[in-house]
Amino acid sequence: MRISDRLHHDPDAAGQAGGLRGPRRPRARRLALTRAAFAVGAAALALLPAAGVAAHSLLLESSPAAGATLSEAPPRISLRFNNRIEKPLSTIRVLDERGTPRPVTMLVGEGAADRLTATVADLAPGAWRVEWQVLSTDGHIVSGRFSFRVAPQTAR
Structure with missing residues (x-):
């Protein structure tokens, strides 16, 4: 063969x-x-897209800004996140220098789906801390805090 x-x-x-x-x-x-x-x-x-990773809410912007010194007290606290949050299950707290919470009214139905807003009345001069907690659309709870100061300008 x-x-x-x-x-x-x-x-x-x-x-x-x-x-x-x-x-x-x-x-x-x-x-x-x-x-x-x-x-x-x-x-x-x-x-x-990695939906699980991208879904965690990150604070992008706040009003007042973190570390700001304001000449007058803000009537509201506004937070903007990188994605939608579950507003009815999210909170903002405003505390004075001693850690005593100030009454706030959450404005759940107001603003875009990525914003959380609360009104707060008559903040006295001094340091204030904002603590927030939001429920991300992926079901994870995310929280944070920042401070600002109310310091009215004195007449010269």
Whole structure:
């Protein structure tokens, strides 16, 4: 038997050097296609937004700003987050220098879905701390705090 006859007709010949045909070629093609499909699927998953990570609420802006010194007391505290929050389950607290809370009124139905606002009346001159707690749309509770100062300017 010649080697070339054996390579074309023997089912086991594909595994030999120089083999041109055999049963392993479709298997190799399937394996290559499976690997390519897996690579495409993995790339697609990598490009999807990481919803679980992005869903945690982060405070982007506050009014008054953290560390601000105001010449008059603010009538309201406003917080803006990086995404929607569950307003009915979120709170703002305003505390004086001794840690005594000041009454606030939450404005749950007011503003955009990423904002939390509360009114507070008659803050005296001094340091004030704002403590907030929000429920992110992913179900995680996020909290934080910042301070500001009310210091009326004196006449010269």
